[in-house]
Amino acid sequence: MPLMPKRVKYRKSQKGRVKGNATRGNYVAFGEYGLQTLEPGKISAATIEAGRVVASQSIKAGGKLYIRIFPHKSITSIPAETRMGKGKGEVEYWAAIVKPGTVLYELGGVTEEAARATFARLSYKLPVSCRFITRRPTL
Amino acid sequence: MAEAVKIQVEVREAAKNKGTGSRVSRKLRAKGRIPAIIYGHKQAPTPISIARATVWEMIKKSTHLAELQMAGGTETVLVKDIQWDHLGKEIIHIDFARVNAEESIVTDVRLDLRGEAPGVAEGGVLEHLLHSIHVTCLARAIPDSIKVDIGELHIGKAIHIRELKLPEGVIVKGDPESLVVHVISRSAEPEPTAVDGTATQPEMIKPERKEKED
Numbered sequence: 001m002p003l004m005p006k007r008v009k010y011r012k013s014q015k016g017r018v019k020g021n022a023t024r025g026n027y028v029a030f031g032e033y034g035l036q037t038l039e040p041g042k043i044s045a046a047t048i049e050a051g052r053v054v055a056s057q058s059i060k061a062g063g064k065l066y067i068r069i070f071p072h073k074s075i076t077s078i079p080a081e082t083r084m085g086k087g088k089g090e091v092e093y094w095a096a097i098v099k100p101g102t103v104l105y106e107l108g109g110v111t112e113e114a115a116r117a118t119f120a121r122l123s124y125k126l127p128v129s130c131r132f133i134t135r136r137p138t139l
Numbered sequence: 140m141a142e143a144v145k146i147q148v149e150v151r152e153a154a155k156n157k158g159t160g161s162r163v164s165r166k167l168r169a170k171g172r173i174p175a176i177i178y179g180h181k182q183a184p185t186p187i188s189i190a191r192a193t194v195w196e197m198i199k200k201s202t203h204l205a206e207l208q209m210a211g212g213t214e215t216v217l218v219k220d221i222q223w224d225h226l227g228k229e230i231i232h233i234d235f236a237r238v239n240a241e242e243s244i245v246t247d248v249r250l251d252l253r254g255e256a257p258g259v260a261e262g263g264v265l266e267h268l269l270h271s272i273h274v275t276c277l278a279r280a281i282p283d284s285i286k287v288d289i290g291e292l293h294i295g296k297a298i299h300i301r302e303l304k305l306p307e308g309v310i311v312k313g314d315p316e317s318l319v320v321h322v323i324s325r326s327a328e329p330e331p332t333a334v335d336g337t338a339t340q341p342e343m344i345k346p347e348r349k350e351k352e353d
Contacts, residue, residue, distance in 0.1 A: 007342045021225035032267070036226065064266055091340065101225035109265045136227055137198050138249040138271045139218040 002045035003071050004094040012076050012088055018042070022101035028135045030066045031108030033115035039128040042095040043104070045071040050125045051105060058118040063110035068103045069096040098128065143204035143215060144197050148175070150209050151186040159186050164232070173230050177207065177216055179237040185214075194230055203246055203281045207235065217244060217278060240279040245312060247271045248282055250303075250319060254290035258322030263294040269319045272300065273312040282306045287319060297321035 018040035028034040048067060055065050071094035078089035098104065105122065107115045116132055123130045151174070152158030164174045171191050178184040187209065197205060197218075207214045216235035224231055238244055249271050256265050272285070285303060292298065301315035 001339070005341045007344050009344045011340070011343060023225065026225055027223070027227055038226070062264065064264060099225075101227070108267055109259075131226075133227060135270065136221075136223065137201060138247055139198065139201060139203060139221060 002049055002094070004045060005070075005072060008074070011091060012074055016097075018097055018099060020099060022099040025068055025103055026101035028103060028106055028133060029068075031064065031106035032135060033107045033110075033112065033119070034068075034103040034133045035105045035119045035122060035130050036133045037098050037102050037104055037126075037128045037130050038100055040097075040099050041128040042073065042075070042097050043069060043071075043127065044075070045094045045096075047125060047127065048096065051122045054122050054125055055105060055107070055118050058121050059107065059110055059114065062114070064108045066106040066108070068106060069098060071096045073097055103133070104130065142202075143206045144200060144202050145206045145208060146189060146193050146197065148187040148189050148207045148209050150211065151188055153183075153186055168229075168231070173233060175233040175235060177214055177235045177237060182237065185209075185211075189233070191230070194233065201249070201283055203283075204238070204278065205235065215240065215278075217246065217281075238278040240277070242278050243275060244278050244281075245273060245275050246281055248274050248309075249284040251284040251286050252320060253286050253288050256289045256292035256322050258292050258294040258296065261294050263322040263324050265289070265292070265320065265322050267320045269300070269317060272303075274305075274309050275312055276306075276309045280306070280308050282309060285309075289320060292320065292322050294322050294324050 026036070048069065048071065052065065052067060059065065073095050074091045075093050075095050076089040077092040104126070105119070107118060110118070119130070119132050149172075151163070156163065167174050167188050172188040173191055173194050175187050175189055176184055177187060187207065203217055205216050205218065207216055215238055217238045218233065219236040220234040221230055222232040223229065250269060252267060259265050276282075285305060287298060287303065289298070298319045298321070299315065300311055300313060300317045300319060303311070303319065305311065
């Protein structure tokens, strides 16, 4: 089952625009290393899952993977060769809206080289450009 | 514990658009300085600015205390908060709190794992759940970090806050039963779920409709 909310108030939502930068969820909170997006965008539930599978294969159960995003937004589409009108299309998939700075995945219990290699493989699956980050220093 | 770092700072004018405010702060950052503020001890807050290179030096040394040397004298301060940009690359602003060396304070101290857990070699996964803890201690005796020895951590074993070896005079604030680090077996991890092509819909929370009043 791809990720999606358990209960929603409204099934369909308007498209909207992704503005501004991430002010929350923009630092490594659980693991030691993170993958941070540098661009705004939407990441589908299937893509999040694909990233998880790649990361699991790469770390070979040697560490702990944290998924920091969740697909809360429903994306609708109308079928091909359909005339205009007749209302909004049906829900096609669910997606997570990300802003520059959002941490997408985190890894713990692995070496930095292993984390870098894992995130390098994982980032090929993503529709946004990303960078590798570590924990912020505690003072 | 590291000694207080001596830092040369410049006092900013407290009036808005002269020494403080977003526009002034932006100009300061462009010049390679970071805006900061000193507050506490029921004294008026003092806006200051610090050279960026000095701040990074302080971060590398990971010292909590600093001695700020300015035109009006010297202040001993504790780093209270650091504001980062959205990517976590640059420091935007720093809060300093005035402290006395003999004063009891609350601060965050990093937990450093030492050694190698034998549980990992046995096929387990090391989960480091708590990276820093709130502690109460004297300002002059803030530990740089608290070392956690994981040399005896086998599969299924854990280290809790109550088991930490704390330096003298340091009291932990928080639940003593909280987990710091543990080694779990790989089989305890949830199995990866296959993506199902047939997407089911989430349950609807029907919004209550107000009945029309006649």
